[in-house]
Amino acid sequence: MPDRLPLPKHVFRDAMARLASAVTIVTTDGAGGRHGFTASAVCSVSDDPATLLVCVNRSASTHAHLVANGLLGINILTHDQESLSTLFGSSRHDMETRFAAGRWKRGEIGMPLLVDALVSMECRIAQMQEVGTHTVMFVEPLCAEFLRSDISGLVWFDRAYRRA
Numbered sequence: 001m002p003d004r005l006p007l008p009k010h011v012f013r014d015a016m017a018r019l020a021s022a023v024t025i026v027t028t029d030g031a032g033g034r035h036g037f038t039a040s041a042v043c044s045v046s047d048d049p050a051t052l053l054v055c056v057n058r059s060a061s062t063h064a065h066l067v068a069n070g071l072l073g074i075n076i077l078t079h080d081q082e083s084l085s086t087l088f089g090s091s092r093h094d095m096e097t098r099f100a101a102g103r104w105k106r107g108e109i110g111m112p113l114l115v116d117a118l119v120s121m122e123c124r125i126a127q128m129q130e131v132g133t134h135t136v137m138f139v140e141p142l143c144a145e146f147l148r149s150d151i152s153g154l155v156w157f158d159r160a161y162r163r164a
């Protein structure tokens, strides 16, 4: 198949729309203050050592702060946290407005964590790889809190929010 053209972007996007993903809010804190954005491109890579990846658009305002701080929080959202996902998923809302919503605490290593996420983790960025428009951040979780077992998760599927 030497002469195959790459898949057109719109076909790729339509195919990926059918790949259900958990919705998270990725946060960081440091000299530049608190930052966070909605991310569904978060998944497990390996359990030895425990490693996840997070794909961050380099145009996202949080990107530079993640790189500078080298640490991040991952908040896996419950199905009733859709409004938080919308708030953290749009450039229309500044960081003050975003963090005014939801109940936040500082984690063990200082990352902003939701008190009522499904699970929250604090992680160290171990490696970064630039691919196209995004940086793939390979992160090692240092702590995890299991906060809710009584509720389903928020999922992004077919360009809409669903329950896990």
Ligand SMILES: Cc1cc2nc3c(=O)[nH]c(=O)nc-3n(C[C@H](O)[C@H](O)[C@H](O)COP(=O)(O)O)c2cc1C
Pocket: 023, 036, 037, 038, 039, 040, 041, 042, 055, 056, 057, 058, 059, 060, 061, 062, 085, 086, 088, 089, 090, 091, 092, 156
């Ligand atoms: C459901 C959903 C999932 C998203 N997943 C990602 C993602 O995995 N990576 C990413 O860089 N942006 C993702 N975004 C877009 C960012 O959240 C958004 O671009 C970001 O908040 C931009 O605002 P800012 O640059 O003002 O922070 C997602 C948005 C939504 C609504």
